[in-house]
Each structure stands twice: as structure tokens, then as C-alpha cells.
Amino acid sequence: MLYIVDRRKNPTGKSLGNRQRFMRRAKAQIKKAVESTIRSRGITDISSGDQITIPGKTLKEPGFHHMGRGGNRNYVLPGNKKFVQGDRIARPQGGDSGSGGSQASPDGEGEDEFQFTLTRDEFLDIFFEDLELPDLLKKSLKQTTAFRNARAGFSVEGTPSNLSLVRTMRNSLARRIGLRRPKTAEVRELEEKISALQAKAEKRPNGKLTKTDEDTLHTLLADLEEAKRRMKAIPFIDPIDTRFNQFQQIPDPNTQAVMFCLMDVSGSMSEQMKELAKRFFMLLHLFLHRKYEHVEVVFIRHTSRAAEVDEETFFYSRETGGTIVSTALEEMKKVLVDRYPTDQWNIYAAQASDGDNYSNDGAKCTALLAQDLLPKCQYYAYIEITDEREAEIFAAAEGETALWKSYAPLARDNPRFALKRVTKAADIFPVFRELFAKNRAEAGR
Amino acid sequence: MSSKTKSADKLLFTSADWDFETLKATYDAIEDIALNELKLDVYPNQVEVITSEQMLDAYSSIGMPLMYHHWSFGKRFVRDDVMYRKGYQGLAYEIVINSNPCISYVMEENTIVMQALVIAHAAFGHNHFFKNNYLFKQWTDADGILDYLQFAKSYIAKCEDRYGFDAVERILDAAHALMDQGVNRYSRPEKPNLAAELKRERERAKYEDETYNDLWRTLPQPDQGDQDMDELKRKMRVEERRAQFGLPEENLLYFLEKNAPTLQAWEREILRIVRNIGQYFYPQKQTKMMNEGCACYVHYAIMNSLYDKGLISEGAMMEFIDYHSRVVFQAEYDDQRYSGFNPYALGFAMMQDIHRICVDPTEEDHKWFPDIAGNNEPVETLKEAWAHYRDESFILQFLSPKVMRDMRMFMIDDLSSSPHLEVAAIHDDNGYRKVRRSLARMHDISVREPDMQVVDVDIRGNRQLYIQHTEHEGIRLEKSEAEMTLGYIGQLWGYGVTLQAVDYESGEILHEMNYTPDDLVGN
Numbered sequence: 001m002l003y004i005v006d007r008r009k010n011p012t013g014k015s016l017g018n019r020q021r022f023m024r025r026a027k028a029q030i031k032k033a034v035e036s037t038i039r040s041r042g043i044t045d046i047s048s049g050d051q052i053t054i055p056g057k058t059l060k061e062p063g064f065h066h067m068g069r070g071g072n073r074n075y076v077l078p079g080n081k082k083f084v085q086g087d088r089i090a091r092p093q094g095g096d097s098g099s100g101g102s103q104a105s106p107d108g109e110g111e112d113e114f115q116f117t118l119t120r121d122e123f124l125d126i127f128f129e130d131l132e133l134p135d136l137l138k139k140s141l142k143q144t145t146a147f148r149n150a151r152a153g154f155s156v157e158g159t160p161s162n163l164s165l166v167r168t169m170r171n172s173l174a175r176r177i178g179l180r181r182p183k184t185a186e187v188r189e190l191e192e193k194i195s196a197l198q199a200k201a202e203k204r205p206n207g208k209l210t211k212t213d214e215d216t217l218h219t220l221l222a223d224l225e226e227a228k229r230r231m232k233a234i235p236f237i238d239p240i241d242t243r244f245n246q247f248q249q250i251p252d253p254n255t256q257a258v259m260f261c262l263m264d265v266s267g268s269m270s271e272q273m274k275e276l277a278k279r280f281f282m283l284l285h286l287f288l289h290r291k292y293e294h295v296e297v298v299f300i301r302h303t304s305r306a307a308e309v310d311e312e313t314f315f316y317s318r319e320t321g322g323t324i325v326s327t328a329l330e331e332m333k334k335v336l337v338d339r340y341p342t343d344q345w346n347i348y349a350a351q352a353s354d355g356d357n358y359s360n361d362g363a364k365c366t367a368l369l370a371q372d373l374l375p376k377c378q379y380y381a382y383i384e385i386t387d388e389r390e391a392e393i394f395a396a397a398e399g400e401t402a403l404w405k406s407y408a409p410l411a412r413d414n415p416r417f418a419l420k421r422v423t424k425a426a427d428i429f430p431v432f433r434e435l436f437a438k439n440r441a442e443a444g445r
Numbered sequence: 446m447s448s449k450t451k452s453a454d455k456l457l458f459t460s461a462d463w464d465f466e467t468l469k470a471t472y473d474a475i476e477d478i479a480l481n482e483l484k485l486d487v488y489p490n491q492v493e494v495i496t497s498e499q500m501l502d503a504y505s506s507i508g509m510p511l512m513y514h515h516w517s518f519g520k521r522f523v524r525d526d527v528m529y530r531k532g533y534q535g536l537a538y539e540i541v542i543n544s545n546p547c548i549s550y551v552m553e554e555n556t557i558v559m560q561a562l563v564i565a566h567a568a569f570g571h572n573h574f575f576k577n578n579y580l581f582k583q584w585t586d587a588d589g590i591l592d593y594l595q596f597a598k599s600y601i602a603k604c605e606d607r608y609g610f611d612a613v614e615r616i617l618d619a620a621h622a623l624m625d626q627g628v629n630r631y632s633r634p635e636k637p638n639l640a641a642e643l644k645r646e647r648e649r650a651k652y653e654d655e656t657y658n659d660l661w662r663t664l665p666q667p668d669q670g671d672q673d674m675d676e677l678k679r680k681m682r683v684e685e686r687r688a689q690f691g692l693p694e695e696n697l698l699y700f701l702e703k704n705a706p707t708l709q710a711w712e713r714e715i716l717r718i719v720r721n722i723g724q725y726f727y728p729q730k731q732t733k734m735m736n737e738g739c740a741c742y743v744h745y746a747i748m749n750s751l752y753d754k755g756l757i758s759e760g761a762m763m764e765f766i767d768y769h770s771r772v773v774f775q776a777e778y779d780d781q782r783y784s785g786f787n788p789y790a791l792g793f794a795m796m797q798d799i800h801r802i803c804v805d806p807t808e809e810d811h812k813w814f815p816d817i818a819g820n821n822e823p824v825e826t827l828k829e830a831w832a833h834y835r836d837e838s839f840i841l842q843f844l845s846p847k848v849m850r851d852m853r854m855f856m857i858d859d860l861s862s863s864p865h866l867e868v869a870a871i872h873d874d875n876g877y878r879k880v881r882r883s884l885a886r887m888h889d890i891s892v893r894e895p896d897m898q899v900v901d902v903d904i905r906g907n908r909q910l911y912i913q914h915t916e917h918e919g920i921r922l923e924k925s926e927a928e929m930t931l932g933y934i935g936q937l938w939g940y941g942v943t944l945q946a947v948d949y950e951s952g953e954i955l956h957e958m959n960y961t962p963d964d965l966v967g968n
Contacts, residue, residue: 003489003490003491003492003546004465004468004469004472004491004492004493004494005491005492005493005494006465006493006494007493007494007495007499007550008494008495008496008499008553010495010499015501015502015505015506015518015519015522017514017519018505018506018514018515018516018518018519018522019519019522019523020519021514021515021516021519021610021614022516022517022518022519022520022522022523023519024516024610025516025519025520025614026516026520059520060926060929061517061618061621061622062622062925062926062927062929062930062933063621063622063623063624063625063926063930064623064625064626064894064895064897064914064922064923064926064927064930065894065895065922065923065926066893066894066895066920066921066922066923067920067921067922067923067924068923069859070861070919070920070921071861071916071917071918071919071920071921072858072859072860072861072862072918072919072920073859073918073920074856074857074858074859074869074883074886075856075857075859075883075887076786076854076855076856076857076880076883076884076887077778077854077855077856077857078775078776078777078778078786078852078853078854079775079776079777079778079779079780079783079852079853080778080853080854080855080871080872081777081779081853083855083868083871084868084871085868085869085870085871085873085875085876086867086868087867087868088865088866088867088868089857089865089866089867089868090865090866091859091864091865091866114520114524115524115527116523116524116526116527117523117526117527
């Protein structure tokens, strides 16, 4: 009468369809929540960032229900301690006096915020939705992960074209020796001996062999029969001998990108400005990392001299001196030539600066960019970080920094070059989006 | 010494872990007690072992293994998932389905004691209740439900393929909002029957072109106009119209399925599916407390019997008592954990109390329950009660002064005219009956859920649909929710809808709410 069924092996994730429908439903809210998460949280949390909170209102499932209070009603509660009939109690303020149903809060807004966990992929998908790098088409075929076959040992199964002859024959030989399968030459030798004896008999007048020859012939015939039987029983190549070459699909790391981070670290850049720059770089890195199998980052900092440094130094060590931007561009050019040939690498560059530059350096920068760097880059983004206070001044005076002045004409002609101003953390994301907006024509500039 | 080894030999299990053999042996021992001592009458059992993740899955689809897809189940899933992973909330130890065979889900990480408890509770307690209670017998079809759910699931999936997620979601959202109003309360519905459903569905599809609703074709030609008609004639017309639509109709979903002028055939079918599922759960809503009380009584009796026979060890018994006392815990009203009466606690207390009244009655019991006090047939008495009552009537009939005293129940009057709450009655001689009546009302679904009816359709005019909420004791509808729900009705109906709140006593219209579809705004 009892059936016990073990369902544990059944496919899990039965409610995946429900989850997807839920995500579809709450998409607008989820996106908003994700964006505010990105804005307020440290960038380092982003790739693991998971829990989000969305307002419960649009996810509400309404119905006809009684209000939690009002009207004339009576109800029973457990746990009386001191009341007797006729006692008066002040009406509780919360409205949760346990009035039987208590289905919704009195103000009618109902459910609170709704909190749940996004998987990393869901989170990033939303984060990157309708973000697309420019000129992606150019190498889009390469960028989708390419696979290459690599040898991965031998297997006992496979297609005939992958048969490994050496392995198979080695096994076959070992087996034949082990089972003492006669060689073809041995059989032939026996046959020759037999026919020699038979010829000998025909030459004799009575057509018969001598007694000894007769015995030999019998033995030979028996041997031949045995040899043939063994040959038949023990195949030359048995299915157990066969070995096939096995191949594995491994992703080919030709989908690689290098990202150059250039930053002015002279005294005029405050810690806060560097922090902003850092966020921008990290966002870019995260994005590239999602698009490419392999992303390398090169950090170049400059004052009046430029040097390639590690990340720690890049962001946190102090340096004093003037500001000559072209030194950084020179350094980038050098690294490019040395290590990152354009046919193997997708090159991206992001430059952050407060806009200061040595007054005679502008033309040199423009030339370097236009002739040497931009043709090799997929994208070159320049973000100018300004103090909020300064920003106001600039806005009023239409003031432009030295670097901006020299870069601006370049950006007009070159779609791969973009420049933006950033003043506070909340600006980063919109700027980032605009820079890499799917359709740059729509995005302005 | 010898007796000790002997008893150890009899034990069904000695460690906390379970395997299929011990599970089977335990089940057999429990079955023996359930059928031969308690003489329960049950559907055949099917016990399914699942993982916690699968439990979470089943959980979010209102406990059904084969539910169609809808975002609201996903919402429940992501919420339960968070709660469970953070440890705010445990998972149910079991889920049981009112079907034939009766399917109980148990989680693999349960200990063997828990599995025994779950089998006793669900596979025999709930199972007996499902098979014998009059509401379940009358309203649900245990043989057909799984097939029907399978049909519903594939039908809705097909609709999604054909008409798109959005169109199906729109209908399902609206239907879910009206699920509580999709129940026939007084007439006996046909049991859903898969073959008949499929046939009807085919016929529907076949006649799809002709599903232009009869309703509008049979309209009387507009004549001179209302002014010229005398009062009597107008009244007769209203009566005629109401008879034509079978008004008033309390089953809003049924009304819309049959009469909404603009719905497609498949949309009607989806309304029907939601309605049938709502109907299936209707008895469960009305018997929650009894059902759990019955299951708790059964598991308690069975586990004790297992222990008395020496089939489970003292340690296992202690573990059981720990689980059991957690399940039947009732927080007091001023406790932070209080969230209404715990149906397990109240149910179990009442069942145990009836048992006590039958076996060991006091003077008071003889006065209150002359029929059953001291009849010495506790299980038979309980089985009678399980078969013929629902929560509300069961409380009215069987809640004894002792239970009221034990739980220290008191009754509050909450009148809108008074600035205070007043203690109307407590657990004393003056109060027992009042408390009991009030508690019964709290378990009465027709009091808990608003009284909604379709009352009229303006077929000669703008096809306005009139829905009436009968307000009892000035208890109003939750306004914002009512507005949204009204919007859903409007979507299904396709024309304007008016919701009128009518006072039960005086019959006067208290307030009104209107919905006008977007495409009609401005006309």
C-alpha cells in the first residue's frame, strides 16, 4: 500500500521559469535598484554584488480584502493575564492588534520593500544591459570565444578518422603475441612444407610416401589446421585494441584586450579625484572582463615624467612635479609597440586628468594621439575630473582646461575618441553609459 | 539485562539517519497503529523524498508539484529563498497533497524521527481528514486533481507560446486577484473531470469563430426609452435582465468567464482554470485548524503508541516531543511572536480535550457535552467530528470551557464609535459562550472574506458592470487594493465597472468606486 519514491534526482530548478517571469515583471524596478547600488557602493563590490531591494508596490497581488481596522468588530485573543469583563484598553496605535485577518497595513500602501538576491550573472546582465562597446563589430567574430582543438589523450571510442594507428597496432601486437596467434609467414611455411611433401609423393611410383614422411605430413597438416583455426579465432585487430585520438575544445585566448589606464598624479589631483578616476577604471575593467576572455591592464602615471607602474603605486603613491601629458602618451606608445601588437590585442585606453597641462604640450599630445594612438585603439576615453566647486566656475565662465582645449577638436572628427567631465561619484555611471552607449549618435557628441 | 536487549532488538531505528529500509519498516509500524488501533480510513500513500531545494520549489507554487508558471510564484520563491538561506525561516517538514494516492513530500535532511512524525502527521492524519471530511468530499476530486493540474500547466504553457507571455500574464494577474471570489459557496460544483475538460476545451476551440457572445445579440431593441416606461415595466425589465445573467452572482470569476463580452476563448479557459484551482483550495481554507488538529492528534497518538510498544527509544521520543511542542506552541497576545491563533495549537488542544471529555469527563463536561462526555469512544467521536464539521461549526460545537481557560481566551469589542477597546468577555461562566461565538466567527470564511456580488449589467447602455460589496458592521474594503482589483475586473470585462458598498442593515449605498477602461476615457 505504500510507495516510496525518491525524487531527489529529479531536475531541480523547477521554479526557474517562475523566477524568470518574476524578473521580467520587476525589470524596471530591478534595474533602478541595480543602478543605485552601483552608484552608492564601492566598485569592488560590484562583481559579487547581489542583494537588492525593490519597492513592493508593483509586485503587489491585490484582491478584495477587509481593512485591518475600522467598523465594529470583536475578536478573541489568547493569554489573558489581568483583564476582567468590562475593562477598557487604549486602542493600540500600530494597528496590529491581532484582529483576526490583519491583511494589510492601514495606509493601504501594503507590502514593504521587497528584498531578494540576484545571482552574479543576473546582476551583471542588468548592469550591462544595452551597453555595448563601440567598434565591437569590427572584431566581433573574433571576440566571441573561439575554440581550438587540443589533444587530450586517447579514448576507446571515437570516429574512424580519429583512429590512432600506432596505439591500436601496439595493442593488437601485444594481444597477438600474448594469445600466440600464428604469423602469416609461419602458416605459409607450413603450407610450403606440405606441398613439398605432396609433390614428393607424386614423384614416387606408388604415389605413397615413406612411413616417416607420411607421419611428418600428418603432423604438418594438423599443425596447419591448428594454425588456421587460431588465426580465425584470434583476429588481427580486435575492437579492444582500437584507440582513438581524443580532442578537447579549449577556448582560444585570442579574445584578449589590453586596457591602458593613464592618470595625472601631480599635486593638483586630490585623493578624491583619484578615487573618482579609480572607479571609472574599474568599471571599464569590469566591462572589458566580461567581453573578453583575457584582459590585461597597464597603468601609466605621469607628472612631468611618465612611468608604467603597478596598481598600488598608480593609485596610492604620491608624486610631485609639473604636468606634461605627452610623456604618458609616449610611454603608452612604447608599451604598445613592445608588447601589444594590434593584430592580437584589442586596445582600449582611458585617461583621467584634472585637465592641467604644460602650455606647449597640447599640440604634441594631439599629434601623438591622432597619428600613433587612436588608429590602434578600439576606443580612447578621456575623463576630466573637476572639483564640484571648480565645476561651477567653469560652467559660469565657459572655461576650458588646457587639455580639454587640445582634445576637443580631435573628438569632433574621431568617433573612437570621447571626452567627458566628471565631478562626483554619482556622475561616473551615467558618463560611463554615455561613453559606451549602444548608439553613439543618440548619446550626443 | 535480558529485557533490555530484547527491547533494543525491537527498535525500528537506533541512529538519526534514515535509509529506505528503515523508512519502510517505520511506515509499516505506523500504518499498523493507524489502521488497526485508530482505525483511520485513508487513501493509499505515496511518500516522495525530495531535497530542500525541491521543497522550496514546491513551496512557492502554493504547495502543488505541478503548477503552471506565473511571476507571483517566482516572487514567493525568491523571498523564501532569501529567508531560508539567511536562516530567518525554516522550511516546512512536509507537504501533503489531497489526491488519490495521497502524496506526501518529505525532505531528505529530516532525521528518521522527523520522518516518522511526518508520515504519521501527513500520510495518516491529513490523509484521513482529506478522505472523510464532508467539504473535501463535496468540493474536491482527489482522483482527478493531478491530471487537472497537468492539463492546466500545459494549457497555459501553450497559450504563452501562442499569444505571448504578456497576454497570458495579464489574464492570470486579473484572475489571481479574483481567486477568492471565484468560488461557488452554496451550490455543488461539478467535479473537474479531465476528459470532460478536454472535450469542452476542444469544442471551445472549434467554435472559436462563433464565440461572439450570445448575450449582446439577444439584446432587446431599444424602444421609446426609459422615461416612457412605467415603473412596473422597468422593474420587470431589471428582473428579466438579472434572471438572464443569473444575477446576483457571487462567483465573479465564473460570471466573467461566461459573460465578459470581449474575452477570447482561451482567456475564458484560463479564468476557468484559476477558478477550479481556487475551488480546490476552498475546503482547506475552511478547515485549516481542524485539519491540523486532526493531523497533530494522530501523530501524537501514533508516536506515543510506538514508544509504548518499545519500537522507538527514549531519545527518539524526546526528539519528537521537542518538535511537537514547537509545532503546537501558542504565543500570547502580548508576545512579539503573536500572529493570531496558531491552528496547530488550537486544533491540537481541542482534539486532546475531546479525547479527555470522552474518557475522563468532569462535572462541567457532563453539563456542556452531555452527548459525548464519558462515552469512552474518543477516536470514534473525533472521527465523527472530523467528518462533519468545518472550523467555524466545530468551534461552536466543541470548544470547551477548559480549553478557553487553558488558553486564557478573552474577547475584545472594537467599536468604531468608542475610543477604547473593551473586554467584552473572558474565560469565566459569563463569558464562555460569547468567547466561543466570537472565536467561531473569526474562523468563518464568509465573515473573514468580503461579501462581493455581481448585481447588474447595463446591457442597454454602456455595458457598465455593477458589483456590490455588502458592508457588515461598517467594515470597509482595503481601498487601494480594491481599486487595483477593480481595474483587473475592468480589464476582463472590457467596459466600465462600478463597485458599490452597500450597508447590510439599511441597504443604502455607502460609497462608490468606478473604473473606466483607458480606451473609453474621454468618450
